[in-house]
Amino acid sequence: MDMERRAFLTHAAGALAAVSLMPDLLPAAPILRGEPLNIGVIGVGKQGRAIIGELQKLDAVKIAALCDIDPGRLEGGVRRAQGAEGFAEYNKLLDTRKDIQALVIATPTHLHKDIALDAMSAGRHVYCEAPIASTIEDCRAMAQAAKNSKSVFHAALEGRSNPIYTLARSFFRSDSVRDLVSMRAQQHQKTTWRTPGSDAAREKALNWRLDKGLSTGLAGELGTHQFDVFSWYRSEYPVSVRGSGAVRVHKDGREVADTVHCDFVYADGVRMQYMSTLANSFEGKHEVFHGSNAAIKLAWTAGWMFKEADAPTQGWEVYANRQQFHNDEGITLIADATKLASQGKLKEGVGLPNQPLYYALSDFIKSVTEGKAVACSAEDGCRASVLGILANRAVVSGETVTIDPSVLKGS
Amino acid sequence: MRSSDPDWPTAPSNREGAVVRAAVFAMGTRFEAVLAGGDESRLRSVAEAALAEITEWDQRLSLFRPDSLVSHLNRSAHERAIRVDGDTFELLSACREVWAASGGAFDITIGPLMRAWGFRGGPADPLAVEAARACIGMDAVELDASEQRVRFRRPGLALDMGAVGKGHALLHAAAVIREAGVESALLHGGTSSVVAIGSPPGGAGWRVGVAGTGITVTLHDQAMSVSAPRGRMVQTPQGRRGHILDPRTGAPAGGAGLTVVLGDCARLADAWSTALLVLKERPIGMPASLQCLIDPCSLAPSHNHTTASALLAGACSER
Numbered sequence: 001m002d003m004e005r006r007a008f009l010t011h012a013a014g015a016l017a018a019v020s021l022m023p024d025l026l027p028a029a030p031i032l033r034g035e036p037l038n039i040g041v042i043g044v045g046k047q048g049r050a051i052i053g054e055l056q057k058l059d060a061v062k063i064a065a066l067c068d069i070d071p072g073r074l075e076g077g078v079r080r081a082q083g084a085e086g087f088a089e090y091n092k093l094l095d096t097r098k099d100i101q102a103l104v105i106a107t108p109t110h111l112h113k114d115i116a117l118d119a120m121s122a123g124r125h126v127y128c129e130a131p132i133a134s135t136i137e138d139c140r141a142m143a144q145a146a147k148n149s150k151s152v153f154h155a156a157l158e159g160r161s162n163p164i165y166t167l168a169r170s171f172f173r174s175d176s177v178r179d180l181v182s183m184r185a186q187q188h189q190k191t192t193w194r195t196p197g198s199d200a201a202r203e204k205a206l207n208w209r210l211d212k213g214l215s216t217g218l219a220g221e222l223g224t225h226q227f228d229v230f231s232w233y234r235s236e237y238p239v240s241v242r243g244s245g246a247v248r249v250h251k252d253g254r255e256v257a258d259t260v261h262c263d264f265v266y267a268d269g270v271r272m273q274y275m276s277t278l279a280n281s282f283e284g285k286h287e288v289f290h291g292s293n294a295a296i297k298l299a300w301t302a303g304w305m306f307k308e309a310d311a312p313t314q315g316w317e318v319y320a321n322r323q324q325f326h327n328d329e330g331i332t333l334i335a336d337a338t339k340l341a342s343q344g345k346l347k348e349g350v351g352l353p354n355q356p357l358y359y360a361l362s363d364f365i366k367s368v369t370e371g372k373a374v375a376c377s378a379e380d381g382c383r384a385s386v387l388g389i390l391a392n393r394a395v396v397s398g399e400t401v402t403i404d405p406s407v408l409k410g411s
Numbered sequence: 412m413r414s415s416d417p418d419w420p421t422a423p424s425n426r427e428g429a430v431v432r433a434a435v436f437a438m439g440t441r442f443e444a445v446l447a448g449g450d451e452s453r454l455r456s457v458a459e460a461a462l463a464e465i466t467e468w469d470q471r472l473s474l475f476r477p478d479s480l481v482s483h484l485n486r487s488a489h490e491r492a493i494r495v496d497g498d499t500f501e502l503l504s505a506c507r508e509v510w511a512a513s514g515g516a517f518d519i520t521i522g523p524l525m526r527a528w529g530f531r532g533g534p535a536d537p538l539a540v541e542a543a544r545a546c547i548g549m550d551a552v553e554l555d556a557s558e559q560r561v562r563f564r565r566p567g568l569a570l571d572m573g574a575v576g577k578g579h580a581l582l583h584a585a586a587v588i589r590e591a592g593v594e595s596a597l598l599h600g601g602t603s604s605v606v607a608i609g610s611p612p613g614g615a616g617w618r619v620g621v622a623g624t625g626i627t628v629t630l631h632d633q634a635m636s637v638s639a640p641r642g643r644m645v646q647t648p649q650g651r652r653g654h655i656l657d658p659r660t661g662a663p664a665g666g667a668g669l670t671v672v673l674g675d676c677a678r679l680a681d682a683w684s685t686a687l688l689v690l691k692e693r694p695i696g697m698p699a700s701l702q703c704l705i706d707p708c709s710l711a712p713s714h715n716h717t718t719a720s721a722l723l724a725g726a727c728s729e730r
């Protein structure tokens with residue numbers, strides 16, 4: 001094949017993919033109109049620091065304040081976010097910085113509710129890390145408060161803002177997978193999940209995820225984000241979940257399992273199997289959909305489609321980038337394929353140009369400043385978080401938990 | 412150049428006074444930490460927090476991740492001034508200081524040259540070297556301290572933090588360990604960048620050897636960086652040359668065969684060990700707090716390292 005024809009086909013392939021799916025898959029950054037939006041970040045731990053880094057990429061916002069009860073963390077945060085005022089108490093931030101219109105809540109899960117409710121009462125917009133709360137009652141209270149508030153409430157289920165996940169969802173919903181037969185997900189890491197503190201009291205507070213009275217465990221704290229991908233793709237929630245878990249490796253006196261399995265069943269009988277462990281990092285974090293035409297694998301910064309040999313050709317995939325996984329060949333799902341193809345840079349489009357967190361924060365800012373529909377509402381956050389809480393109940397009890405749709409509803 | 416595995420203490424079975432080892436893959440190599448003294452569970456959590464710092468810096472500085480901050484800067488900083496976090500701004504400012512003090516022998520804007528010579532994944536493109544040389548230079552990087560913004564004045568300029576990233580990450584990881592109150596630890600990145608905190612249990616310092624040289628150094632609250640161009644080679648009209656480029660000429664450095672730098676700061680040690688490979692001699696502007704060994708002949712297989720060992724021993728004894 002001569003080079004001109006190859007170039008044309010590559011271009012056409014990218015164009016086809018985009019035309020049939022979405023014309024502009026990589027969303028533009030929020031627009032700066034006049035003064036930037038003043039924003040505060042509450043909780044400057046690992047996630048809070050990541051949030052600061054992504055917010056700093058957005059010219060439409062200014063990090064005006066940070067809040068953390070730990071002086072060391074607060075100091076580190078203020079060092080990173082030049083010009084931000086530091087607070088030890090979020091109420092003081094709400095009372096004294098009336099110029100701050102939006103807050104990002106990145107505290108331990110069980111502390112979200114009071115902060116979110118106070119922030120919305122004070123007329124502030126809220127971006128809340130997920131799970132949004134650690135009890136069903138708190139989840140509902142937050143969803144109800146958001147419903148009665150004029151403030152934007154964005155639940156941080158990042159899959160819903162991720163351009164690759166949006167692209168893959170359009171494939172999923174356009175029958176590329178065909179008959180869905182099973183789903184699975186995993187989150188594997190090698191870590192103790194333990195955080196060092198300056199003294200015993202601080203260490204206990206920092207290790208809330210290992211406190212079975214506060215933590216929703218691996219299923220809730222981590223799995224919630226992944227369970228929501230399946231719920232969002234299918235537009236339905238599972239009807240039951242069976243779980244099991246144990247402390248397999250980190251036998252340091254903890255009671256929160258370091259390895260868990262969940263088996264979700266949907267109304268049509270299709271199952272989603274989930275595994276999470278803190279003992280081994282192999283294959284990290286991903287979700288897989290298996291259908292009679294294709295499988296889709298999503299790994300947060302990249303995604304692939306694995307087509308069956310007898311699946312109909314859709315055109316665009318013939319010249320798409322491919323990656324080999326032992327005996328299987330994955331077609332790389334690339335956002336913004338049209339633009340990249342026109343520049344002859346399709347290969348450079350493999351992998352997101354920003355972290356998933358960036359897109360979620362961008363969506364929130366756009367909802368506040370541009371009136372864009374909220375990508376993940378308090379109701380979405382409530383349902384996903386309650387599902388995670390129920391999955392953790394199944395893990396802790398080792399039994400099957402029935403998921404009544406009314407239990408998931410927030411308002 | 413890779414230094415040999417340090418003398419790791421053997422982990423005792425009791426939980427108090429424990430020794431913990433932990434490792435992570437980042438920046439294209441393996442980082443490892445050994446922490447000693449105190450409760451094993453707590454030591455492990457401190458080690459993980461330190462390694463998490465390294466992973467976080469890898470996510471910010473990596474050229475190979477499209478979602479890294481450096482990739483973001485390389486894509487966009489020529490179009491508009493990009494705001495960065497305070498720690499990254501401080502890193503870039505420190506790199507500018509070494510660039511100035513080394514007369515341009517150390518330069519983090521070397522990205523286009525590394526690509527042109529085929530050291531960053533793609534094939535070498537000799538025709539691109541001149542164009543790459545024309546667009547690099549730290550003088551074309553604007554650092555606006557008032558807003559912590561970065562802007563590239565020349566199109567095509569791209570940062571490559573390969574010569575300083577490991578040391579910088581180790582600097583932050585060591586700070587995490589010190590803040591947690593751990594007084595005995597050793598960290599290394601790819602065995603070429605090392606930070607020692609205190610001494611190992613029962614020892615006067617952490618003994619670290621430089622593989623293939625016979626050099627052994629005892630480190631105590633000190634950082635060490637070893638650089639040599641031999642790790643990756645490329646064919647040039649002048650013969651096979653290593654992956655250390657001279658930013659001033661655009662060509663692989665034909666200088667020293669091995670450099671070792673000792674000092675308080677792992678980042679400075681890393682940056683200067685690269686600069687010295689290019690310069691072949693210690694410049695006036697190099698901080699007096701850094702001690703160095705420059706071995707010009709290390710490429711020769713039959714080189715006798717007696718002189719090198721003596722030089723380094725002399726440097727160490729000055730502490």
